Amino acid sequence: MNEEYLRKLNTCIQCGTCIGSCFSGKVTALNTRKILMEYIAKGKPVKEDDTIWFCVTCYACQERCPRGIPLTDILIEARKELVREKGLPGRLKNAFGFLAEYSALVPARDEHAKLREELGLPLYHSQFVDGARKEVVEIVRKHLGGVVR
Amino acid sequence: MKFFPGCMIHNRYPGIEKALYYVFEKLGIEISPLEGSSCCPAPSITRSVSSELWEELAQRNLKLADGETVITACNGCFTTLLEVSEKFGAGDVRHVAEFFYAEIGAEELKKYVEKRLPLKLAIHYGCHFFRPSKHKRFTSPERPKMLDELVEVFGAESVDYRYKFMCCGGGGGVRAGATEVSHDLLRKKMDGIAEAEVDAIAVICPLCMNQFDNGQKELRELGGEDYGIPVIHYVQLLAIAMGMDVEDTGLERHAIVSHSFIEKLVK
Numbered sequence: 001m002n003e004e005y006l007r008k009l010n011t012c013i014q015c016g017t018c019i020g021s022c023f024s025g026k027v028t029a030l031n032t033r034k035i036l037m038e039y040i041a042k043g044k045p046v047k048e049d050d051t052i053w054f055c056v057t058c059y060a061c062q063e064r065c066p067r068g069i070p071l072t073d074i075l076i077e078a079r080k081e082l083v084r085e086k087g088l089p090g091r092l093k094n095a096f097g098f099l100a101e102y103s104a105l106v107p108a109r110d111e112h113a114k115l116r117e118e119l120g121l122p123l124y125h126s127q128f129v130d131g132a133r134k135e136v137v138e139i140v141r142k143h144l145g146g147v148v149r
Numbered sequence: 150m151k152f153f154p155g156c157m158i159h160n161r162y163p164g165i166e167k168a169l170y171y172v173f174e175k176l177g178i179e180i181s182p183l184e185g186s187s188c189c190p191a192p193s194i195t196r197s198v199s200s201e202l203w204e205e206l207a208q209r210n211l212k213l214a215d216g217e218t219v220i221t222a223c224n225g226c227f228t229t230l231l232e233v234s235e236k237f238g239a240g241d242v243r244h245v246a247e248f249f250y251a252e253i254g255a256e257e258l259k260k261y262v263e264k265r266l267p268l269k270l271a272i273h274y275g276c277h278f279f280r281p282s283k284h285k286r287f288t289s290p291e292r293p294k295m296l297d298e299l300v301e302v303f304g305a306e307s308v309d310y311r312y313k314f315m316c317c318g319g320g321g322g323v324r325a326g327a328t329e330v331s332h333d334l335l336r337k338k339m340d341g342i343a344e345a346e347v348d349a350i351a352v353i354c355p356l357c358m359n360q361f362d363n364g365q366k367e368l369r370e371l372g373g374e375d376y377g378i379p380v381i382h383y384v385q386l387l388a389i390a391m392g393m394d395v396e397d398t399g400l401e402r403h404a405i406v407s408h409s410f411i412e413k414l415v416k
């Protein structure tokens with residue numbers, strides 16, 4: 001993991017502000033600091049800990065940390081390393097499958113296209129523009145080759 | 150100016166787009182859709198997989214604007230396009246709410262109001278409107294006031310409620326990837342809103358809208374609470390205040406439809 005992030009993590013004074021700011025941590029077992037401290041100890045995220053996917057990336061912890069540790073950015077980095085090792089969690093795999101096929105993480109189905117029509121709005125998202133869709137799909141596949149098929 | 154719809158507005162809540170064009174026309178500002186644009190892509194979950202993918206798709210979208218200002222009405226699209234445009238010094242990106250506030254101003258907007266809407270609203274900014282704040286210097290990340298002032302333009306009241314600045318539970322891939330967690334967060338937020346006895350929830354992001362709107366329906370279908378509180382985007386409210394037919398805003402096609410709310414808007 002990023003040296004700069006590791007250096008910053010080591011300046012943590014264990015004040016608990018990050019955990020106190022985390023709404024997600026109030027309804028789940030998500031404990032940002034613990035996840036990140038494991039990082040320091042082991043140099044990589046815990047494989048069996050799914051709570052890393054419970055972070056809504058609200059950035060409250062990051063913005064309130066008195067040491068200026070970019071907690072959310074680091075957590076996102078940690079997710080990336082986890083994805084490389086374990087792949088995406090199931091339902092997120094579907095979303096990226098859509099991106100690789102329709103150029104949209106949230107593609108339109110017939111009913112949605114129809115609603116646009118009823119409102120008199122054209123279909124101009126790349127999902128509906130052949131050349132654009134091809135261009136986007138190529139970019140997605142180039143970067144996600146191993147993660148989504 | 151170019152309007153960037155992103156997947157959520159183009160493919161789920163097109164009424165927001167229709168309302169936005171109405172408002173811009175009233176204001177005399179030319180705007181047209183950014184044709185061929187794709188998923189922004191969503192900042193947190195895309196970066197959780199590949200930052201390079203995130204940057205390359207965002208750059209493609211920015212390039213399509215060909216130097217024109219890009220207007221978004223979604224906090225996720227705004228975050229992605231703003232951060233990537235800043236990183237590469239490419240393009241001018243605005244969120245419609247801060248654009249109205251900073252470039253038009255609440256006092257000026259009032260002149261365009263044809264119909265006052267004396268509603269009680271629970272305002273939800275959405276985390277990514279004001280954070281990460283190093284990119285979003287137009288407002289405070291702790292207790293912002295911008296939107297509260299913007300609804301006063303048409304005579305609505307922003308009601309304080311418990312957990313006002315809490316996340317809706319939709320962000321970071323949590324709604325897609327860990328639905329139960331997103332429901333738990335939503336329930337907390339909705340309990341606070343229900344206590345405040347408002348007419349509707351006002352948002353400025355279609356992802357938050359989807360979380361509140363479809364999320365409430367899901368909670369009900371799971372046999373839980375039936376809050377039945379309608380959700381509306383600020384641009385839809387402003388358009389109605391400026392004279393747009395409620396029917397054209399797509400409001401009646403949302404998952405939560407409240408006839409008493411619609412009556413108040415039509416009146």
Ligand code: SF4
Pocket residue numbers: 011012013014015016017018019033064065066067068069071
């Ligand atoms: S807020 Fe910052 S300094 Fe305090 S415990 Fe969390 S990471 Fe450490």
Ligand code: SF4
Pocket residue numbers: 018021022023024025032054055056057058059060061062071072
């Ligand atoms: S960014 Fe994630 S970990 Fe930090 S406070 Fe928000 S939900 Fe919690």
